Amino acid sequence: MPKAMIVAGVMSGTSADGVDVALCRISHVSGNTPRVKLIGHAGSTYPKAVRAAVLAAMDAKAISAAEMSRLNWRLGEIYADAVAKSEAKFGVKAALVGCHGQTIYHQSVAAKYLGAPVRCTWQTGEASVIAERLRVPVVSDFRPADMAAGGQGAPLVPMLDYVMFRSARVSRILQNLGGIGNLTAIPAGAAIDDLLAFDTGPANMVIDACMSLLFGKTFDRGGAVARRGRVISPVLAESLRERYFSAPPPKSCGREEFGAEYVSRFIAQCRKAGASDADIVATATALTAESIVDAYRRFVMRHLARFTSKTQAEFVVAGGGAKNVALMRMLCDGLKPLNARVRLMEELGVSAQAKEGVAFALLAWLTWFGLPGNVPVATGALRSAVLGKVTQG
CATH class of the missing domain: 3.30.420.40 (ATPase, nucleotide binding domain)
Structure with missing residues (x-):
């Protein structure tokens, strides 16, 4: 070589x-x-x-x-x-x-x-x-x-995550926020067969589709629209009951699960609950954040506990969604009680994009x-x- x-x-x-x-x-x-x-x-x-x-x-x-x-x-x-x-x-x-x-x-x-x-x-x-x-x-x-x-x-x-970001001292969860969200959990000192990785669900996909349909924009720059809306809690709770979120890994998803048909139903649910356009985007943003937090709580914490007694982990975010202030705030708020410290990929030497x-x-x-x-x-x-x-x- x-x-x-x-x-x-x-x-x-x-x-x-x-x-x-x-x-x-x-x-x-x-x-x-x-x-x-x-x-x-x-x-x-x-x-x-x-x-x-x-x-x-x-x-x-x-x-x-x-x-x-x-x-x-x-x-x-x-x-x-x-x-x-x-x-x-x-x-x-x-x-x-x-x-x-x-x-x-x-x-x-x-x-x-x-x-x-x-x-x-x-x-x-x-x-x-x-x-x-x-x-x-x-x-x-x-x-x-x-x-x-x-x-x-x-x-x-996950192959890149293991090669570049594994650590002997700290457990890391590498979360990508592209159209679809995916994570790789690497316990401290892990061998490659100790990884856990799967798609968490929509990251920017549903948010972007709502922005396109409701505002004629390709994405919510900086999360500005989500920040002026309110989260419709009953719609969020119903959305999180989607079968994909509770299915155990390994699993993957895409537009087949969270594309145009899903977004049409999601918007209709929000409208029925009296949501404004900004409320719909805020709720879509919360869906991304809460589905990731739920995946961490439901699958990742249990996996890490098999390899280490340390409860704190680094939650490292990459992808375009890392620039969405509203989404990142929701993620931080949801993960903090679970003892996960949120960091940006840039802190590890690679740009999020x-x-x-x-x-x-x-x-x-x-x-x-x-x-x-x-x-x-x-x-x-x-x-x-x-x-x-x-x-x-």
Whole structure:
């Protein structure tokens, strides 16, 4: 293995708001886990028409093959552009690209299709376009290998969490607030098989959808709308009874559970309770915060207690939702009585927006060297698996 390799990790999440590129230097450490150093991160938004097409594809009951093919190739060009601009910005050239792609559909629980139970996932964004444009190998389509091995194909970030953020002294919970919220709980001194990781439910997804429908905005900047609204407690309590929240890990979710249909029902419930537009956004924000606090109380505290007698833990937040003041205040208020200290990812040396890009840079590096990238205790897979497909540049 080379001493160091520069890898670009490309991520576009379930919020479908744009592309994050993380340029990383990854090196092999003999007898230990890889060393990952973030060189730089750059984010860019999707053009309005592209975002509209992506969201339409996610929520479509039917869509033409031509439309899906065109979107796949268009996204490939967008991802290639994003990497090239990031390389120019930071003055480096990646030798490898790891591209998660845009999730169009993710069904982690089997349902009968054409006479047999089927689980499936689909991330789009043509890797051949990226490889040709940048003239380097591209690793893409990470989730199917884990699902074929019996896992849910998510979450895949726990490998990065373990490599970069485990501690011999303190238990850490790494919480990402993207479209969907996901966490990785790492007990102090843990081995990789001691992790607990799962999707907590919606993070920004329901908030953003409410903002779009009610205010014509893509997100609640700084949580300003939520801060002037009031939380409709009966609606919040009813929403938290959603079956997903009480289901034990491993588990994963997406727009299939918390997309357009869910948001329509949620808004209707709020309206029936007399909510204003700002109240609806405040209640959606509280749903995110309370579902995370409930997951910590219900699953994480018990898990940590198996490995350590220390009750205090660090709760480290990343993702776009970390900039939402209302959401962060609700999280802090909910976690404080549970002896969890909330910190931002930046305090550990990685920007909140960069983390998932860094994760897919690491997963691409592992795949390139034939090493497994999933964490079976997190995804439910029967075995460790080398993830992704390699497209030569």
